[in-house]
Amino acid sequence: MLLGQTIICGILLGGMYALIAIGMTLIMGVMKIINLAHGALVMVGMYVTYICSKNFGIDPYVGMFIAMPALFFLGCLIQKYMINRLVEVDSILPENQVLLTVGIMLVLTETARLLFKSDYRSVTTSYSSDTVFWGGMSISVPLLIGFFIAMLFTFLLHLFLTKTDLGKSIRATAQDRDAAVYMGVNASKITMITFGIGSALAAVGGSLLLPLFYLFPDVGHLFTAKSFIITILGGMGSTMGAAVGGLILGLSESLGATYISMGYKDVVGLVIFILVLLFMPGGFRSLVKR
Amino acid sequence: MKKNRWQILAVVLAVTLVGLLAGGCGGSGSGGGGEDVVKVGVILPLTGSEAMFGEMEKNSFEMAYEELKAAGKTTVGGKEIKLLYEDDQGKQDVAKSATEKLVNQDKVHMLSGGYSSACTNVIAGSAQSMNTPFLIVTGSSDTITQQGWSYVFRGAAAPASKYTIAFWEMMEKVIKPQKVAIIFENTDFGTSSAKGFRDECQKRGINVVFDQPYEHGAIDFKPMLANMRSSNPDMIFATSYVMDASMIVKQMKELNFNTKLFVGNGAGYTMPEFYENAGAASDYVASTTLWVPSVTWPGAGDYFKNYKEKYDKEPDYHGAQAYATMYVIADALGRAAEMNAEGIRQALKETDIDTIMGPIKFEDWAGYTNQNKPNTYVVQWQKGELEVIWPEEVKSADYVYPVPQWTER
Numbered sequence: 001m002l003l004g005q006t007i008i009c010g011i012l013l014g015g016m017y018a019l020i021a022i023g024m025t026l027i028m029g030v031m032k033i034i035n036l037a038h039g040a041l042v043m044v045g046m047y048v049t050y051i052c053s054k055n056f057g058i059d060p061y062v063g064m065f066i067a068m069p070a071l072f073f074l075g076c077l078i079q080k081y082m083i084n085r086l087v088e089v090d091s092i093l094p095e096n097q098v099l100l101t102v103g104i105m106l107v108l109t110e111t112a113r114l115l116f117k118s119d120y121r122s123v124t125t126s127y128s129s130d131t132v133f134w135g136g137m138s139i140s141v142p143l144l145i146g147f148f149i150a151m152l153f154t155f156l157l158h159l160f161l162t163k164t165d166l167g168k169s170i171r172a173t174a175q176d177r178d179a180a181v182y183m184g185v186n187a188s189k190i191t192m193i194t195f196g197i198g199s200a201l202a203a204v205g206g207s208l209l210l211p212l213f214y215l216f217p218d219v220g221h222l223f224t225a226k227s228f229i230i231t232i233l234g235g236m237g238s239t240m241g242a243a244v245g246g247l248i249l250g251l252s253e254s255l256g257a258t259y260i261s262m263g264y265k266d267v268v269g270l271v272i273f274i275l276v277l278l279f280m281p282g283g284f285r286s287l288v289k290r
Numbered sequence: 291m292k293k294n295r296w297q298i299l300a301v302v303l304a305v306t307l308v309g310l311l312a313g314g315c316g317g318s319g320s321g322g323g324g325e326d327v328v329k330v331g332v333i334l335p336l337t338g339s340e341a342m343f344g345e346m347e348k349n350s351f352e353m354a355y356e357e358l359k360a361a362g363k364t365t366v367g368g369k370e371i372k373l374l375y376e377d378d379q380g381k382q383d384v385a386k387s388a389t390e391k392l393v394n395q396d397k398v399h400m401l402s403g404g405y406s407s408a409c410t411n412v413i414a415g416s417a418q419s420m421n422t423p424f425l426i427v428t429g430s431s432d433t434i435t436q437q438g439w440s441y442v443f444r445g446a447a448a449p450a451s452k453y454t455i456a457f458w459e460m461m462e463k464v465i466k467p468q469k470v471a472i473i474f475e476n477t478d479f480g481t482s483s484a485k486g487f488r489d490e491c492q493k494r495g496i497n498v499v500f501d502q503p504y505e506h507g508a509i510d511f512k513p514m515l516a517n518m519r520s521s522n523p524d525m526i527f528a529t530s531y532v533m534d535a536s537m538i539v540k541q542m543k544e545l546n547f548n549t550k551l552f553v554g555n556g557a558g559y560t561m562p563e564f565y566e567n568a569g570a571a572s573d574y575v576a577s578t579t580l581w582v583p584s585v586t587w588p589g590a591g592d593y594f595k596n597y598k599e600k601y602d603k604e605p606d607y608h609g610a611q612a613y614a615t616m617y618v619i620a621d622a623l624g625r626a627a628e629m630n631a632e633g634i635r636q637a638l639k640e641t642d643i644d645t646i647m648g649p650i651k652f653e654d655w656a657g658y659t660n661q662n663k664p665n666t667y668v669v670q671w672q673k674g675e676l677e678v679i680w681p682e683e684v685k686s687a688d689y690v691y692p693v694p695q696w697t698e699r
Contacts, residue, residue: 002516005512006513006516009510009513010513013509113341118341119342122567124566124569138545143510213537214533214536214537216339216533217341253510254510254513258517261502262505262508262513263476263502263503263505266505
């Protein structure tokens with residue numbers, strides 16, 4: 001029963017991690033930059049959903065569909081007017097892109113602090129602490145709903161990338177930007193849309209967590225760190241790899257919390273991270289490819 | 291290429307000039323400015339994940355300062371007391387550089403602040419090595435005042451392991467647990483609190499059946515809680531900050547995990563945010579605390595009322611600590627024979643003042659140096675109200691023990 005509880009908690013949480021990380025993976029795959037502002041985008045998405053819920057009484061699961069376009073738009077703006085200016089100048093070192101995203105992260109965080117102060121906020125819904133019991137194991141309803149929505153979005157993204165023209169252009173740009181440009185792909189438009197999609201997925205992840213978790217301007221750091229680990233675990237740029245990576249991270253954290261100590265929970269995740277880097281440098285993606 | 295080199299040279303020159311000017315100004319500023327103001331450096335986490343507490347403490351400092359100013363107590367010997375705030379971001383390295391900046395550059399006469407134990411420890415160590423008096427606001431890890439540091443004073447805050455003095459009395463008379471579980475966040479404050487409680491349990495022969503740290507800011511506590519449930523404790527003793535605290539009790543409710551009493555060790559469990567977030571799950575959660583608005587110390591109720599009016603938010607004991615500390619600072623500076631480190635240290639040492647946190651004196655006892663003897667209380671959430679349940683002579687409501695099962699509420 002204890003093992004069952006642990007595994008269920010781990011998988012449900014892993015699903016949410018995966019969704020948040022997929023946005024980062026997508027951006028890394030297409031633009032080859034580590035977007036350290038990703039967690040801050042999750043935070044902005046959470047604030048949008050929070051405002052919808054507090055000021056207009058919109059349920060977080062509905063507010064998600066307001067946060068998504070808002071963050072898509074914000075992501076496009078950031079890409080077009082900030083990151084693109086760096087990406088398109090060859091002489092600028094890639095390290096500067098990291099610095100730029102850290103800068104964006106700080107601006108977003110401090111703007112949130114200016115607008116909302118540092119108070120901890122949360123949205124309590126009628127179903128926030130609903131639980132179903134299944135064979136003595138408790139399953140949180142919002143976590144379960146969140147998990148299914150997260151998996152649905154992952155699947156939709158996969159379909160989008162493999163079946164639509166736009167998705168194929170994104171994949172082409174990810175594989176070889178120059179070749180894609182020669183084939184008539186408008187690479188700067190594609191990168192803009194990709195960043196928008198990545199941001200929108202971050203917003204979905206944030207909205208799904210809102211009924212469960214809490215919100216303050218610095219909450220993004222947590223998600224940036226988790227997304228980064230998952231992105232590397234999954235193999236940079238692989239969405240399916242990120243989904244698997246997220247589940248594995250959630251599961252290993254849970255198992256670590258139960259059987260070692262919750263104080264070492266993050267250590268368990270990081271040890272797996274290092275092992276993957278040592279023995280499987282390409283991440284889980286390399287397993288699929290073999 | 292040539293143009294570039296000129297640009298670089300120009301930039302280097304400009305930077306050097308600005309540096310020289312700033313250095314010159316700093317020198318003359320502290321010389322001239324030192325004559326008409328007494329500078330007090332206050333280091334608090336104004337950004338970062340502890341910023342909420344830092345803001346509350348800064349607000350309380352300002353409130354106390356305004357009141358003192360109205361009473362004409364912010365001028366000592368013709369010099370105005372000036373507060374210089376620095377942000378430590380909740381990070382130790384930033385706390386260290388903030389301390390050094392305040393002491394070396396701003397030439398402050400004394401330091402105050404210190405929220406997290408980790409940062410307070412760093413500030414205290416630097417202050418001691420630079421011979422600058424430091425009056426701690428919140429940082430509560432036991433070790434900070436156990437080093438024999440003569441320039442470090444802690445008045446409004448108790449050592450973490452002593453938060454439980456009132457609670458142990460209640461344990462002996464009412465609860466008498468057989469098996470207890472301890473959980474704590476793995477920070478200096480959490481570890482120090484847990485160690486104090488664990489040692490006391492051992493001394494009294496109480497069985498500790500579960501004892502685990504956790505990482506601050508986790509989303510899912512259920513694996514740990516499910517594990518703890520299987521050890522079947524009578525009572526849980528938890529040290530957590532505010533949102534972890536509410537996540538833990540909410541998830542205990544989700545797991546239908548019943549114990550006779552859940553006790554928090556100050557910090558998160560007394561905050562209004564705890565009730566807001568945990569909702570019904572907060573009912574009957576008890577906590578140790580250093581201060582409650584309803585306490586009978588003069589001015590305590592007024593502070594709570596004024597703060598709520600001014601900032602539209604309820605303060606908790608952290609704010610009260612900052613408010614009381616400002617009064618101690620003004621009092622000590624007012625009495626200092628000489629406006630230098632030694633003079634201020636002497637004045638602090640001779641402090642004997644009544645504040646909203648109770649009387650504050652800096653004494654050496656039980657291995658602590660310059661440490662005030664704390665007053666502690668046990669509070670319990672009852673239908674959204676934080677009631678004082680112990681000591682019995684100051685209680686505002688009767689305790690509920692053992693607490694009802696989740697299903698019977």
